[in-house]
Amino acid sequence: MTAAAPPLALYVHWPFCVSKCPYCDFNSHVRETVDQARWRDALLTDLAQEASLLPGRRLGSIFFGGGTPSLMPPDTVAAVIDAAAAAWPFEDGIEITLEANPSSVEAARFADIAAAGVNRVSLGLQALDEEALRFLGRAHGVDEGLAALETAQHAFARVSFDLIYARPGQSLAEWEAELRRALGFGTEHLSLYQLTIEPGTRFATLAAKGQLTIPDGDTAADLFEATRAITAAAGLPAYEISNHAKPGAESRHNLTYWRYGDYAGVGPGAHGRRQGLATLRHKKPENWLAALDRNGHGIEREDALALEERGVEALLMGLRLGEGVDLERIAQLAGGVAPVDAGAMDRLVRRGLAARQGARLRITEAGMPVLEAILRELVI
Known part of the structure; x- marks a missing residue:
């Protein structure tokens, strides 16, 4: 089941x-x-x-x-x-x-x-x-x-x-x-x-x-x-x-x-994530209305996300949260291996900028002010 x-x-x-x-x-x-x-x-x-x-x-x-x-x-x-x-x-x-x-x-x-x-x-x-x-x-x-x-x-x-x-x-x-x-x-x-x-x-x-x-x-x-x-x-x-x-x-x-769940986005310029697809509506209101008249929807693009892209997106979004991410779920989304530089992760943990407990990785209070720099170092 x-x-x-x-x-x-x-x-x-x-x-x-x-x-x-x-x-x-x-x-x-x-x-x-x-x-x-x-x-x-x-x-x-x-x-x-x-x-x-x-x-x-x-x-x-x-x-x-x-x-x-x-x-x-x-x-x-x-x-x-x-x-x-x-x-x-x-x-x-x-x-x-x-x-x-x-x-x-x-x-x-x-x-x-x-x-x-x-x-x-x-x-x-x-x-x-x-x-x-x-x-x-x-x-x-x-x-x-x-x-x-x-x-x-x-x-x-x-x-x-x-x-x-x-x-x-x-x-x-x-x-x-x-x-x-x-x-x-x-x-x-x-x-x-x-x-x-x-x-x-x-x-x-x-x-x-x-x-x-x-x-x-x-x-x-x-x-x-x-x-x-x-x-x-x-x-x-x-x-x-x-x-x-x-x-x-x-x-x-x-x-x-x-937490990288599915969401539907409707209206001009709305983004969505639908079962592995990245969706984007036409941005300008008049173009969105014209697309609806022409096609019955306002979608401008639907892009299939590669597994690695999904893992990276989930990692970038999830590490903004105090709770962090489950690396096993990230690996599953990415097709087997989480897109994380293991050496960088160990260095960040030793410096007190990140914490690891089992499969869960989170950014610490000391790390949050420099989150963007951490992500550049950590995510591959």
């Missing part, structure tokens, strides 16, 4: 934003108008394609990302959730997350979005400082954002929010005070990201002109270590390099990515 396949995850991409933030390299677009009926039907058609290719699975999570999915009409959110329920039986306690901007306009929709079936919201606060919010190009102010957070905590069973730190000129003391204030709001989950300069963004243009400088490596490491210490002391330890949660409140959807 074969074991049941693990739960599937579903990602739904809504590509539209009111404006483009200067740090953002996500697939987001500003449009004067959106044909809501057409977009609802298009998402349902794209979802139906994935459902036809993944029969017999149970669904463990749905994640509405963007873009700004809190701009979606609640009846579109409900229609997608209903279609997913018709396609796959839901796991008990399925997690259904929607990313939201903390504006008063969008907060006014929270009750209707919750009634549509969303039970977890991820709120893009990004900073608790007015000057920082203006620098980051955010449309909301601190008071408006915190009012939206309070509304979300009343509307949804589970609430997370994002903050960006390691901003230009931000001192360790300033970040520690901001983080402690954030922890005081009592959410079960925080996503805390260091500001990075991504190619193609407005910040990248400013950095190239010498008009924007982010903290150096030593300062960034100090900020990172303080973040982990403060959140752990508050009962929200890091379970992934940038994500912190009360035990049991981790993002189940994102754990599917990091």
